[in-house]
Amino acid sequence: MPDVNCTVSTCKHFGSGNRCSAKQIIIQSEAGGGVSPDAQLSSLSETPAQSKDETCCQTFKSMQ
Numbered sequence: 001m002p003d004v005n006c007t008v009s010t011c012k013h014f015g016s017g018n019r020c021s022a023k024q025i026i027i028q029s030e031a032g033g034g035v036s037p038d039a040q041l042s043s044l045s046e047t048p049a050q051s052k053d054e055t056c057c058q059t060f061k062s063m064q
Contacts, residue, residue, distance in 0.1 A: 006018055027055065028055075
């Protein structure tokens with residue numbers, strides 16, 4: 001898995017050097033709303049976004 005940086009120090013996956021230690025990362029667009037922490041990835045639908053402002057992902061790049 002590539003390095004995943006995180007600034008949420010209250011998360012149990014927050015590690016030294018602002019590294020995320022989670023085995024899986026789930027990112028949704030803001031329009032997708034919150035996801036239950038117990039949600040299965042296969043049960044989630046796509047949540048398109050046009051810009052990083054529509055996500056919580058600072059590394060977002062539009063496919064267009």
